[in-house]
Amino acid sequence: MTRQEILNELKKVISPYTTNKEMLAQINEDTDLLKDLKINSANLVDIIIDAEAKYDIEIDYDEADKMMNVGSCIDVISEKIGQKQQ
């Protein structure tokens, strides 16, 4: 998957947790999940669990703490998908 394809899928994962749909439509790799999309921090674990299920990957603690903006989420997901394919 390309980074753009992951980003498009990530939008769907994030969508239930943000009411800022206008910002969601315009997200890019610099978009911050908490500050820009106004996602409550209590939903961060939900996003990680949903991403794990969507991509059939497992994201551990050290990787999860990097997932604060869209670009770093794509980094982690992309790396995990790559490991799965090896």
Next chain:
Amino acid sequence: MLSTGNDIVSLNTINVTRTKQPNFYSKILTPTETALYKQSRFANTPFEVFVWLLWSIKESAFKFLQRIDTDILFTPVKFEVSEIQIPFGFNLTDFKPIELTGIGFDGIHTIKSTIKFDDLILYSNSSIYQEFISTVVNGVEDFSNTHWGVKQIDSDEVAFQSAEVRAFLIDNFKDNTSISIGKNPFGIPIILKDNIEQPIPVSLSHHEYYIAYSFQLPV
């Protein structure tokens, strides 16, 4: 180390089924903390409430430390609740008042905990009702200079929550026309008087229909 950190979790909105799944709660609790729940003193506390109590404690601890070290990242399992004290006969009750404020926690039935993060030790007080969990973290066990408040609000819109929690906090100050709440370059809230930052660390939180603040005055 003068700082403060708080958090509020609305229990009406948590996903109970998901919270009980090991792949979910293992991202928040360490195995040692999961074992803490099995102690009989938690007999009246549902597991999902225990998980979100520890989340609230850890998030508050993170906010306390983030003010001091802005590079810190929030990994819940790196904050370990090593001790937890629950009042005898603890039961979840309804939150009857619309708002509650206080200075310190003497005479209030809170859950107290000790949190370890690397070599640091922090302390917390959590109030739990049927509707929400509200936690405040401090760097010492003495909370007598810790001001806090929780309030029920009418809308869960982010802009409304944000405005309401600021107004609720500002109500604490006598000459409040010159007080405002801003953010520092790292996005951390600060108290301003006549647009000058005050040396009073403050923490704000909101979740659904509940808002909370804490601020710490020097001893």
